[in-house]
Each structure stands twice: as structure tokens, then as C-alpha cells.
Amino acid sequence: MAAYHIFKPDDAKAFADKHSGLFGEHSQLTAAEFGDGNLNLVFRVQNDKGSSLIVKQALPYARCVGESWPLTTDRARIEAEVLEQHGRVCPQHTVEVLHFDAELSAILLEDLKAYQILRHELIAGKQFKHLAGQMATYMAQSLFYSSDFYLSGPAKKAAVSRLLNPELCLITEDLFFSDPYCNHERNNIHSAILADAQKLWHDQALQAEVASLKADFLSKPQALLHGDLHSGSIFIKEDNCKVIDAEFGFYGPIGFDLGSLIGNLLLNYVACPGRFAQPQQAAEQEQYLLQQVSTLWQEFSQQFSQLMASECRDAALQNSHYQQQFLQQVLADSLGYAGCELIRRTVGLAHVADLDSISNASLRAQAEQRALALGRQLILQRTGLANISQVLNLVQYLQ
């Protein structure tokens, strides 16, 4: 096995060629680094016939910052295993891992070049009917089959300890649950909403609820999460979508993945009036996004219920009252984490283009204020919202 070294395009080419039969002996391979991500190197390797593969390599530091932010390359192992586990139960919606090399921290992946990044598509006002249904299936399958409903105690604990992922979890613990609620130097706050951000730093009631959500993130290993399920981690085309970038995966609360995606749909939602010149167009996009949030929860809860009813292998957890309570708690957790996502993407380190690309500064500030207000209410009201239509009423009321 080759010792770790940072890949140049030629290394990516050799790696892809060695571990895949796709290219053939006489292929003229080219490779280029093209990743727009924050942490890793991503190369596309292709031959003269148009076949291509992706090589993703973890650097010993975060790509966007450089060597001053060291980061374990072990994250590539986590990413490969999460994608492999999720791919085993839901191959249709998980990017395929063709090879993983632990020494090089490099993963060979299928190239999703026929797909587009969901965030860009939503910002452009595109609508995909299948998005919520397919992502609900991805989450129901990947989360159920890694949970205590399905795995034996010893098998689950072995997986939990293999996939602890402390360094990447710490990033989430800080950026998601701590920074936005204090005057942290990492925060990125547009001056027009500084007063709104400052209110968060003194909001004791909100901070108590965020503490509870953080405590669950730290100590509720319900299932193997993707861990970073925002709309930049979802690739989409007319009839399918697939998830990439699982390096934040670990065993955590099921509502975290659901909440991340719901939060990202709602970030796009609050941005609609700032992005579309025609109110009618904004209203149509808002309607679409609300429908997707609703379908996401309804489909997820229906599919997860069905799996609990038919495939639960633990005698005690087969209790149907318990299963109903469990799902109710997952809904509350999801809303809480969605709220945290809305807030941290507005005032924290890592923003989203949905808000940042609004060119009119006053419309952008209004959208950001809606994101903060909605995030706050979702966190505070999460246990009192009994079903998804109550959630949608709240969302519309605050818009």
C-alpha cells in the first residue's frame, strides 16, 4: 500500500485506473481537481470516450482554511463506511463507492455528472416532484436499518464505536449549537441584522432549548446519520436524487438528518420573496417547498412506521405505542434541528447561497430576519407541534 501523500491530478488518475475496470487499457486519461467543497480534494478522472469517475481525498487539514486548521484524514474512512452502509440499504439514492484506500484516505466514487446540486437548482427556481419522496425513502431506510429496531445490541455498539467521528462532530457541536448564541469570532453576521443576532446571545429561553438539542446530539446514538444533509450534499436530476459527502456521519439522533434537510428547504423558502421579482413566482416556489417539507415528513413517518411494524427485531421495541411515541419525538427533534440550521446558516460561519445571493441588501436582511424568527419558533414550539400541517401553518404565518 502506498504511503499517504497529497494527490496531484496524475495520482488521482493512477488511483482511479488501478481500482476500476471502467477505463480499459488504451484509455487516454485526464484528471483535474474541481471540488468546490470546504474540506477535501475532489478530482474528476475521465477518458477520451467520456467515461469518468471521481476521486475524493481527505487532506490532513481543512482545504478552505489550510494547514492552520488540522483535521484528521480518518474522516475518509468514516465517509466511505457511511456511504457503503447507506448504499447497501438504499443504493438508488446513495452515491456508489467503488473503492476506498485507508492509507491514502482516498475514495473512488461514481461520477454524478448527469445530476445537478440541489441547492443550485432550488436557487434557480427549479422544482422536482420526486425530491421529498425519494429523500424520505433514503432516510427511512438508512436510519431504520442502522437503529436498535433492526441491529442487535452488540452489533449496534460495535458500529457506534467504529464511527464515533469526534473531530467532525466537534465542528458541528461548535458551529451548530454554540457559536450563533454568543459573540463568537467565527460568526459571520451581515451588519443589517446585527441587532437581531445580538438578541440570540441574550435569549435565555432559546438557549435552554438549544442546549437540550445539543445534549441529544452528543448523547442519543439512535442511528447512523449522514450528518451533513444540506442541499449541497444532494445531487438531483429529472427522475432521481443521490446523496454524497457523508464525512460528518456518526450515530446520533434521527431528527438531525431530517432537520438538516427541512432546515435547508426552509432557508430556500424564506429567501423566495428576495429572489423572485414576480410575487407570483415567489408564491409558487414557496408552495412547492412547503409541499416538499410536508411530503418529506409524511413519507418518512409512514415508511419508518412500516419498517418498525414489519422488520423490528427487538421484542420490547415492537410495542406499537412505543413506536408511535418514538416517531412523535423524532418530529419534535427534526423541527428543533431545522430551527438550529436556519439560525446557524444565517449568523454562523457557514452561510448558504440561498440567502447570500439575494442582491438587494434590504430584501436579504428581511429574508435573514425571517430565517431567525422561524428558526427560533421551531426550536421553542417543537414539542407542541403535533403534526406537519401545524408546522406549515406556523411557517406561513411567519413569512
Ligand code: ADP
Ligand atoms: P467536501 O467534503 O470537501 O465538501 P464534497 O463531497 O461536498 O466535498 O464535494 C465537493 C464538490 O465536488 C461537490 O460540490 C461536487 O461539485 C463535486 N463532487 C463530489 N462528489 C461528486 C460525485 N460523486 N460526482 C460529481 N461531482 C462530485
Ligand code: MG
Ligand atoms: Mg464535506
